Structures are given as C-alpha cells and as structure tokens.
Amino acid sequence: MTNKTGKLIGVGVGPGDPDLITLKALKAIQAAPVIAWPAGLEGPSLARTIAAPHINEDKIEIAIRMPMVAERFPAAQVYDEAALKIGAQLNAGNDVVVLCEGDPFFYGSFMYLYGRMVNDFSIEVIPGVSSIMATAAAVGAPLASRNDIMTVLPAPLDEETLFLRLRNVEAAAIIKLGKNLGKVRNVLERHDLINCARYIEHATMDNQSVKPMCDVIGETAPYFSMILVHKRIDAWK
Amino acid sequence: MTNKTGKLIGVGVGPGDPDLITLKALKAIQAAPVIAWPAGLEGPSLARTIAAPHINEDKIEIAIRMPMVAERFPAAQVYDEAALKIGAQLNAGNDVVVLCEGDPFFYGSFMYLYGRMVNDFSIEVIPGVSSIMATAAAVGAPLASRNDIMTVLPAPLDEETLFLRLRNVEAAAIIKLGKNLGKVRNVLERHDLINCARYIEHATMDNQSVKPMCDVIGETAPYFSMILVHKRIDAWK
Numbered sequence: 001m002t003n004k005t006g007k008l009i010g011v012g013v014g015p016g017d018p019d020l021i022t023l024k025a026l027k028a029i030q031a032a033p034v035i036a037w038p039a040g041l042e043g044p045s046l047a048r049t050i051a052a053p054h055i056n057e058d059k060i061e062i063a064i065r066m067p068m069v070a071e072r073f074p075a076a077q078v079y080d081e082a083a084l085k086i087g088a089q090l091n092a093g094n095d096v097v098v099l100c101e102g103d104p105f106f107y108g109s110f111m112y113l114y115g116r117m118v119n120d121f122s123i124e125v126i127p128g129v130s131s132i133m134a135t136a137a138a139v140g141a142p143l144a145s146r147n148d149i150m151t152v153l154p155a156p157l158d159e160e161t162l163f164l165r166l167r168n169v170e171a172a173a174i175i176k177l178g179k180n181l182g183k184v185r186n187v188l189e190r191h192d193l194i195n196c197a198r199y200i201e202h203a204t205m206d207n208q209s210v211k212p213m214c215d216v217i218g219e220t221a222p223y224f225s226m227i228l229v230h231k232r233i234d235a236w237k
Numbered sequence: 238m239t240n241k242t243g244k245l246i247g248v249g250v251g252p253g254d255p256d257l258i259t260l261k262a263l264k265a266i267q268a269a270p271v272i273a274w275p276a277g278l279e280g281p282s283l284a285r286t287i288a289a290p291h292i293n294e295d296k297i298e299i300a301i302r303m304p305m306v307a308e309r310f311p312a313a314q315v316y317d318e319a320a321l322k323i324g325a326q327l328n329a330g331n332d333v334v335v336l337c338e339g340d341p342f343f344y345g346s347f348m349y350l351y352g353r354m355v356n357d358f359s360i361e362v363i364p365g366v367s368s369i370m371a372t373a374a375a376v377g378a379p380l381a382s383r384n385d386i387m388t389v390l391p392a393p394l395d396e397e398t399l400f401l402r403l404r405n406v407e408a409a410a411i412i413k414l415g416k417n418l419g420k421v422r423n424v425l426e427r428h429d430l431i432n433c434a435r436y437i438e439h440a441t442m443d444n445q446s447v448k449p450m451c452d453v454i455g456e457t458a459p460y461f462s463m464i465l466v467h468k469r470i471d472a473w474k
Contacts, residue, residue, distance in 0.1 A: 024254065142343075
C-alpha cells in the first residue's frame with residue numbers, strides 16, 4: 001500500500017465537437033478515478049457534455065458550480081471549496097482530472113484552481129483546441145498569417161480601449177461578447193471594419209451559426225460567440 | 238461507379254506530442270486515401286512524423302517541399318505545383334488530407350493551398366492544438382485571463398513596431414524567433430519585461446526546454462521556439 005499523493009490534471013476538451021478532444025485528454029479522463037467539471041448554478045456542464053462519451057460510470061465526480069456571467073469574475077468561495085474537495089482526493093492518492101472547455105490556460109477558469117493548488121500539488125495541463133482556432137475553421141478563413149499582428153480583445157473592456165487596441169492590428173478575435181455586442185459594433189463601425197468582421201455562435205457545435213457582422217442585429221450575444229476581424233478580409237487570396 | 242469530386246481536408250495535428258492529435262483529425266487521416274504534408278527541401282516532415290502512428294501503408298502521399306526559413310514567404314511555385322497534384326487527386330474522386338503542424342489557420346502554411354483551391358473544391362478545416370496553447374501548458378502559466386488583452390507578435394517585424402505593440406498589452410506570444418532573438422531581447426529590455434518573459438523550445442516534444450528569458454543567451458533560436466510574456470508574471474496567484 002502506497003500513500004502517493006495524486007496528480008491534478010487540467011484537461012482541455014476542445015470547443016464543443018466531442019471529436020475535437022485529443023488522445024491525450026481522452027487517456028487522462030479514462031485513467032483518473034475523479035473528474036471535476038465547471039457548470040452554472042443549475043443544469044449540465046458543457047465541458048462534461050463534450051467529454052461524456054469517454055467518462056465511465058465508476059468515476060467520482062466533483063461539480064464546480066458558479067454563476068455563468070461573462071462580465072463577472074468568479075466567486076472566490078466556489079474555488080476555495082472546490083480546491084478543498086479536489087485536494088482531499090489528491091491526498092487520498094487519487095488523480096483528479098478537471099475538465100476545461102477549449103484550452104485550460106486560454107482565458108480559462110482553470111487558472112483559479114491552479115493558483116490555489118500549484119504550491120501544494122503536482123499539476124499537469126493538457127492543452128486543447130481553443131475556440132479561436134475552431135472559429136477560424138468554422139468561418140473558413142485564416143486567423144492570422146505571415147507577419148500579421150493578432151490581438152485577442154475581451155469585449156467587456158471600455159469602448160475607447162477596444163477602439164485604440166484595434167487600430168494597429170491586422171487581425172483580432174473579440175471574445176466575451178454577451179451584452180457588449182452593441183459596443184463592439186460601434187467600435188467596428190468607427191474603424192470602418194464592419195465588412196471585415198465575421199460573427200460566430202457555437203463553433204463546432206450542432207447549432208453553429210456564422211454570419212457577416214453586417215447581418216448581426218441586436219445588442220447581446222450568447223456566451224459562446226465571438227467576432228473575428230481581419231483587415232485583409234481575403235488575406236488568403 | 239460515381240464521379241464525385243473528393244474533399245480537401247486541412248488537418249491540424251497539434252504541436253508535436255503525437256497524443257495531442259484530435260479524434261477528428263485521426264478519423265480524417267485514417268479515412269482519406271491521399272495524405273499531403275509540408276517539409277523542408279530534405280529530411281522528414283514534422284507534421285507527418287506527428288501523425289505517423291495513424292498513417293496506413295496503403296496511402297498515396299504527396300510531399301510539399303520548400304525552404305524552411307522563418308522570415309521568407311514560401312515560394313509560390315511550390316504551392317502552385319502542390320495544388321495541381323492535390324487537385325488531380327480530388328478530381329479523381331479521392332479525399333485528400335493535408336497535415337498541418339499545430340492549427341491550420343493560425344499562421345499556418347495551409348492558407349496558401351486554401352487560397353489556391355477554395356474556389357474550385359470543397360474544403361474542410363479541422364482545427365488543432367496550437368503551439369501557443371501547448372507552450373502555456375509547458376510553462377505552467379496562463380496565456381491570458383480575465384480581461385487581459387493578448388497579442389501575438391511575429392518577431393520578424395521591425396524593432397519599433399514590436400516595441401510599440403508590446404506597450405499596452407498584458408500578455409504576448411512572440412513567434413517566429415529564428416535570427417530575431419537578439420532584437421526581441423532588446424525590446425523586452427526596453428520595456429523592462431525580461432523578468433516577465435519565458436522562453437520555450439520544442440513544446441510538448443521529447444526535447445522540450447523551458448527557461449526564464451533572462452537565462453537565454455545568443456542571437457538566434459530554433460524554428461520551434463517562442464517567448465511568452467505576461468506583465469503580471471504570476472497572474473494566477
């Protein structure tokens with residue numbers, strides 16, 4: 001009998017299509033006795049849904065439930081409690097996989113667990129296909145190429161910051177749209193970039209939708225949406 | 238007997254670790270009778286090496302060989318010829334997979350084939366794990382989080398452009414280092430960001446190496462290297 005402490009593994013499960021999970025993620029999920037996953041206060045976890053075909057019935061599961069609001073930083077208490085539960089499993093010698101939508105370290109909530117646990121436990125991160133790469137594939141146009149400068153802009157930033165940071169880049173991904181869609185439209189119009197912008201909802205999922213930004217109406221967008229901007233809109237030609 | 242034209246499929250095979258390929262990429266590689274891959278003028282193809290465990294012996298293979306120089310844009314003639322060879326297979330009814338290191342649309346050479354063929358053929362892109370996500374996992378620190386602005390900067394840009402574009406971002410990935418390493422070091426020193434920068438070679442490969450930028454000497458770096466900068470170096474704490 002050994003008392004070896006378990007390993008914490010942050011696993012990127014990809015953007016939505018269950019087949020966009022990596023072999024390495026799959027093996028980690030199959031091997032670990034404990035699976036933790038983030039979710040809203042009610043309802044299913046997207047990360048768990050993506051990984052569901054690979055999760056056996058005999059797993060111990062830990063839900064990390066919090067308000068899913070794009071603008072709000074997550075409640076520290078939720079992560080404190082999750083770190084305690086996960087830590088108890090690790091101390092009992094069990095490896096714990098934390099399922100992460102997309103990639104764990106690209107604007108992912110996994111960092112909140114990582115920060116709480118990295119000094120006390122062995123942690124591995126398995127990178128995943130990010131929503132920005134999935135979105136470019138869905139649109140059918142390169143994210144960036146040659147010596148393009150590419151910038152990722154979170155839409156909750158104020159309008160002047162968004163305007164200034166879009167000025168000198170060839171390509172941008174504007175993320176966390178939510179109720180910021182109208183503000184982002186203003187910024188694109190001020191730069192005369194509406195016709196260089198593509199809007200994508202639910203990339204790689206069954207309900208994927210891609211539109212030119214000029215056809216997108218309204219002031220809000222769903223949580224899983226993004227705008228890609230490329231000043232040379234047909235850069236690949 | 239049908240005369241259906243084949244489909245061109247750009248497949249991201251991930252950053253180097255063969256297990257960082259997706260199930261979707263795997264299935265596409267196994268199903269297609271023809272596999273094309275980029276390589277230098279001599280020697281093996283990294284993309285093909287990554288995918289090798291999944292390539293049957295009965296495939297038709299098309300090599301796309303070109304000078305592997307970070308700064309030089311690839312020769313149009315090489316892609317013109319590759320597009321002709323691939324097009325002939327598609328017209329014969331064969332699906333053709335093009336293997337791409339990392340993600341096909343993130344600074345990938347696949348765009349050169351895409352641009353030549355998108356008007357005449359059906360093309361699908363299967364996104365892959367990008368080197369920037371793999372690099373963040375190797376370093377053990379988030380690429381970007383919360384409302385960070387993150388920028389991808391190609392090192393061949395001139396020093397003043399690199400300096401200006403690093404000014405107002407929280408996080409950056411500096412790619413295509415090659416013989417630009419000394420210039421990039423100057424830029425980081427001018428911003429007093431050397432201690433916020435991490436250097437990575439061959440992320441996820443057997444010869445992976447991660448160093449603080451302050452420990453990196455010399456003026457050149459290998460093709461598969463990258464610098465990650467995060468102004469809040471311990472942003473996850």
